[in-house]
Amino acid sequence: MLHQIAGPMEQFVIKPIVPLHVGGLDLSFSNTSLWMALAVAGVTIFLTMGMARAALVPGRWQSMAEMTYEFIANTVRQNAGEAGMKFFPLIFTLFMFVLFCNLFGLLPYSFTPTSHIIVTFALAMLVFITVIVVGLLRHGLHFFSLFVPGGVPGWLLPIIVPIEIISFLSRPISLSVRLFANMLAGHTMLKVFATFVVSRGAAGGIMSAGAILPLLGIVAVTALEFLVAALQAYVFAVLTSIYLNDAINLHEHH
Amino acid sequence: MEAEAAKFIGAGLASLALLGAGIGIGNIFGNFLSGALRNPGAAASQNGNLLLGFALCEATGLFGLVLAFVILFT
Numbered sequence: 001m002l003h004q005i006a007g008p009m010e011q012f013v014i015k016p017i018v019p020l021h022v023g024g025l026d027l028s029f030s031n032t033s034l035w036m037a038l039a040v041a042g043v044t045i046f047l048t049m050g051m052a053r054a055a056l057v058p059g060r061w062q063s064m065a066e067m068t069y070e071f072i073a074n075t076v077r078q079n080a081g082e083a084g085m086k087f088f089p090l091i092f093t094l095f096m097f098v099l100f101c102n103l104f105g106l107l108p109y110s111f112t113p114t115s116h117i118i119v120t121f122a123l124a125m126l127v128f129i130t131v132i133v134v135g136l137l138r139h140g141l142h143f144f145s146l147f148v149p150g151g152v153p154g155w156l157l158p159i160i161v162p163i164e165i166i167s168f169l170s171r172p173i174s175l176s177v178r179l180f181a182n183m184l185a186g187h188t189m190l191k192v193f194a195t196f197v198v199s200r201g202a203a204g205g206i207m208s209a210g211a212i213l214p215l216l217g218i219v220a221v222t223a224l225e226f227l228v229a230a231l232q233a234y235v236f237a238v239l240t241s242i243y244l245n246d247a248i249n250l251h252e253h254h
Numbered sequence: 255m256e257a258e259a260a261k262f263i264g265a266g267l268a269s270l271a272l273l274g275a276g277i278g279i280g281n282i283f284g285n286f287l288s289g290a291l292r293n294p295g296a297a298a299s300q301n302g303n304l305l306l307g308f309a310l311c312e313a314t315g316l317f318g319l320v321l322a323f324v325i326l327f328t
Contacts, residue, residue, distance in 0.1 A: 009327070231309045235309045
């Protein structure tokens with residue numbers, strides 16, 4: 001029986017649904033494109049339908065839509081100040097997209113686009129390049145004083161400045177790997193536990209009762225994964241606003 | 255030593271990163287609890303920071319896990 005069980009990594013395989021090759025490029029509509037499109041559709045339905053019949057006293061759906069909006073708006077205001085609110089649409093879009101990709105990935109037989117580093121890295125690079133462009137536009141070359149923290153004695157600068165530059169350059173890597181690793185690890189863990197259930201259950205007789213433990217494990221891990229899915233989307237939004245705060249306000253922190 | 259064996263040992267060593275993540279998560283929740291018990295009124299306002307710290311800390315351990323996967327599957 002064991003050889004019929006799919007490996008824990010098989011869930012991450014990208015399968016083309018509508019093959020499409022232009023020149024040397026593989027532009028196929030794959031399962032990852034499908035689930036990203038579904039996430040966008042989910043966000044659109046959640047927000048537009050929720051606010052379609054906006055009432056002064058909101059119903060359940062409307063208050064959920066309003067609460068997510070308020071929640072991210074407060075986060076941005078806290079971390080990047082009033083000036084950062086100009087970038088609220090960007091941060092809210094990133095948050096909702098990542099959140100819905102993560103949550104839809106928890107549906108059985110679905111696919112998690114955010115479990116692929118190229119997806120999260122593209123999002124992180126978007127943030128990184130936005131920060132550099134905004135910083136250079138607002139402060140010009142003065143933006144590079146970001147690498148020189150205030151109140152540091154002069155003889156320490158040759159050490160501090162390279163460290164600051166390296167930590168700045170590693171931001172897109174840590175931002176993308178954090179999200180991708182969380183999704184990858186969680187989904188792998190679920191599938192490993194599922195393998196235990198199947199192999200124990202197939203043992204036959206009284207031994208099959210051993211399947212109940214990993215099954216309870218799956219339930220617990222699934223609950224944890226819901227927390228992680230929301231938390232990682234939130235962390236992505238918070239870090240984006242903290243990075244944007246560097247570009248907007250340079251040294252003054254909120 | 256066979257290259258295959260070294261690969262598995264390396265992957266096992268890479269997952270030791272979870273040791274640090276465990277210590278870190280314990281630190282965060284432990285310190286939050288001791289702070290919250292001293293000043294329960296301020297505890298609720300710090301829930302966001304608590305979860306943020308937890309998520310950042312957990313991710314550090316997962317970097318090691320990703321390294322293990324990279325070693326195993328490339």
